[in-house]
Amino acid sequence: MLERCKSAQERWGGVHIMIDRWLEQRRELVESMVKLKKREEFTPTDTPLILSVSEKLVDYVSAGHFEIYEQLAIEAKEFRDDSALQRLTALMPEIQATTEFVVEFNDKFDTKEHCNDMLTELPFALQTLSVMMVDRFSLEDLLIKELHEAHNEQSA
Numbered sequence: 379m380l381e382r383c384k385s386a387q388e389r390w391g392g393v394h395i396m397i398d399r400w401l402e403q404r405r406e407l408v409e410s411m412v413k414l415k416k417r418e419e420f421t422p423t424d425t426p427l428i429l430s431v432s433e434k435l436v437d438y439v440s441a442g443h444f445e446i447y448e449q450l451a452i453e454a455k456e457f458r459d460d461s462a463l464q465r466l467t468a469l470m471p472e473i474q475a476t477t478e479f480v481v482e483f484n485d486k487f488d489t490k491e492h493c494n495d496m497l498t499e500l501p502f503a504l505q506t507l508s509v510m511m512v513d514r515f516s517l518e519d520l521l522i523k524e525l526h527e528a529h530n531e532q533s534a
């Protein structure tokens with residue numbers, strides 16, 4: 379039994395570390411977005427911060443899609459947790475909608491020239507992005523709770 383617990387910890391402990399790293403990325407993203415939103419008006423001098431936010435957004439969303447969600451699905455399959463897999467499947471369209479907005483945001487603000495051309499649209503885009511990311515974070519937290527934490531307790 380001890381060996382089985384050790385094996386589960388070794389197997390899923392790496393997922394926990396990956397999630398912790400991803401949540402740290404989230405914290406850094408939120409801090410950057412808050413810093414950007416505090417600006418009263420945007421000028422070309424804000425371009426480096428805008429580019430940084432855009433890059434952090436894409437990195438965060440990519441990690442979710444290509445690392446975290448995939449690992450959560452693998453974990454649910456290993457535990458034969460069909461309800462968790464159904465939950466993941468049900469939530470993915472909502473998460474995907476925010477991903478599409480992040481891609482659009484990045485397309486508008488991914489270069490110095492784009493940023494400078496789109497400065498007047500930035501306040502509205504940031505506001506919309508903020509609302510969408512709060513929704514996304516809630517969905518992701520639900521996935522972590524239902525797909526990872528539940529299995530963490532089972533393996534212990």
